[in-house]
Amino acid sequence: MPGTGIRMQRVSYSVGGREILRDFDLTLEKGVDRTILGVSGAGKTTILKLLLGLMPADSGSISIDGVEISELPEARLREVRRPIAVVFQGGALFDSMTVGENVGYRLLEEGKRSEQEIERVVLEKLGFVGLEDAIDLYPAELSGGMKKRVAIARALAADPDYIFFDEPTTGLDPIGVFNICDLMRRLQQQGKTTLTVTHDLHTAFQVSQRFSFLHESRLVFEGTKEELLAADLEVLQEFLTPSERSLFRFTGWVGADHETK
Template structure:
């Protein structure tokens, strides 16, 4: 019953973010070829793929930190390629982004880091800012670390502070770039629950970029597997498990052999060891 209810069926009105026919090259390397995907409103969508497939690049394209070579990205029906800087910044206020390494501002305390978006964009009184910031820090369990500097925090704590900062403006869209890397099991559990709760309680649309299959299966409503610059598979976690395609099976079960090569392009191993490739 639950699985049919959670099954992902895109409807036109539900599309929050839509990526259409996207091409992107880095140097001579083609990262995306004709990529299409949609992210549903109020759902948790996971984007998976082996490292180097350009997951982070895709996030940067969605937020227009990078500009695609071809194709469009629509957010809430607006083509973000056509926005000017002022409109883009206005749109970005609706985003909360959790960076891979936290990206806390190192010259400010934890409290000021979380307060930073509020101070920049609102005219709340100091008292109110203090209130909001402490609430958010409490949610990630770091209210006690408010006066510490980012340099004094562990990697996992930094990530949690960054999460508090990403939530502080109550965004419509939360983007998590590899949120589970390097977290201890307790923090991991807390973060997973937090992601879920924020999505449920506040209806925040969430995009999760990760390759932690187990955690994704736990939280995501829908997931995309990206391979060779295209969407190799998509659907709910149950769909993905049942997919018969070799690529999906290889990824979901972590096998070295399959259509996705484990080795980066290289000359023949034996030839190279024997020194025959040197001229």
């Protein structure tokens, strides 16, 4: 049943006795770009990992274009999640590979295209992010913003329908933030559907139409930007406009690490 989007229904997940998600629902329809908001440590990155089948949920249902993924063997799971690409927070580039090799890595691994065809795709995607001249550089020679643009080019190489962005603008200067947001909007104009996890409201409002807010393992808000700003929910209002009342109250679980952002 293709084209039905990505869904989580009543998903729960715990690690080390700590509840990360409880009865969590999420719908990502094609053409509707969404951001998951929440403080650091809320579990946003965990959601992406569950959607990719990188770890199993304790309960609930997760489906990609109508296919439930929880019981799939690894080979079938790889096939089902092929329409999805991920841009990780740090770019997650291979340090020992050039920019060009990083972008073409997935295509080379699949073994379905000639080296000439892969090179053409690599140049095309690097051109899209404005980095064709960096094709022979190594990640250590790139700025943080350039690494994220290379990661976007790598995600695009496999022509996905959905692209997940994990904190896409964290650590970037204002020009870098502008560039990444512009690239994300251009991807959306090309028909890519994006799911972003971030605590950066500026980025979220630039790139999404729908918003989910995660607090204390549960979905406490879902709606548009206008509905988000008007929501009568204390924890959400403190997130949107922190005050002295926010001090040390809504800063995530003490001890949370990058695995459960």
